[in-house]
Amino acid sequence: MIIDAHVHLTRPGFVRSRFLGNNSRMAASLYNRAHKSNIKPEDYVEMVRKRVDPDGSKQIAYMNDVGIDKAVIFQVDWAYGVTGEPRMTNRQQNKLLADYAKEHPGRFIPLCAIDPRRPDALEQATEAIEEWGMKGFKLMPAAGFKPSDRLCYPLYEKCAEWGVPILFHSGGLEFNWELSSPNFIATAAEDFPEVKMIMAHAGLESWEQCRLACAALPNCYMDLSIRQLDYKINPHKFYDWLRDMIDWAGAHKILFATDAPLPTFYLPTKDWIEVFRNPQTNIKFTKEEMDMILGGAAQAVFNC
16 A cells, blocks of 8 residues: 655646745755756746646546555645635635545545634634545645644644644745744644644654654654655665654654655656665665555554
């Protein structure tokens, strides 16, 4: 079983153009670092536009091609705190993904993206879980809030009641990324030990904070999305880092993930899967550890 624990479905009207523009400079720079190329930010934006998947058919074909059994899907609620509503509202986007998952039974685990500062956040959350059958939440602290802010706690209380997990963006460099510190997520996890909380991207530059939280708190997990870049730049250092994360936190705390479609520009997903299925390194990993990362951990977190 292979589960991709971090997938964005790119549909027309999901984000505003200026959001892509704001991200393009850093994204192009990372692409150039991975491929020793020299593309411009506007070139990167054009690459992104070509990945738009109007009816979701590209996603299914891609999963079938690379051998992914299930994917955790969501969008991002930038609208309330950063960009303003795009053509398709946040509620409409969540409903679309909930319906898409129902159209393909057993293939998708849909999460509701919500900014907990929205006046109707609990109403949207309740509708998503109780009426549409969504399986948890994706929160983007960089939109303007800390995961440890008390304004988030009513949502966490409902997550405890529903028994559903939360995936947080963690780490980063632009916007208000300092709000996405793993330390703030760990504080929330301490206050709500019954709610499973996942730190996306293993905290990026703050991976040591993520490592400690996942080792110390039973309800803290990490996903490996965007870490394709680490592997692409230096495979040996990546495996050394992964061995360290497993030794500290345990393979059951680590979820295979891509952040598709964008980080697949750094490393094709077939190759990313092989990094775990067939590790080319002298560093020792067991098959049980790699199977846990590729799917077992996500099965436990998402109860699927």
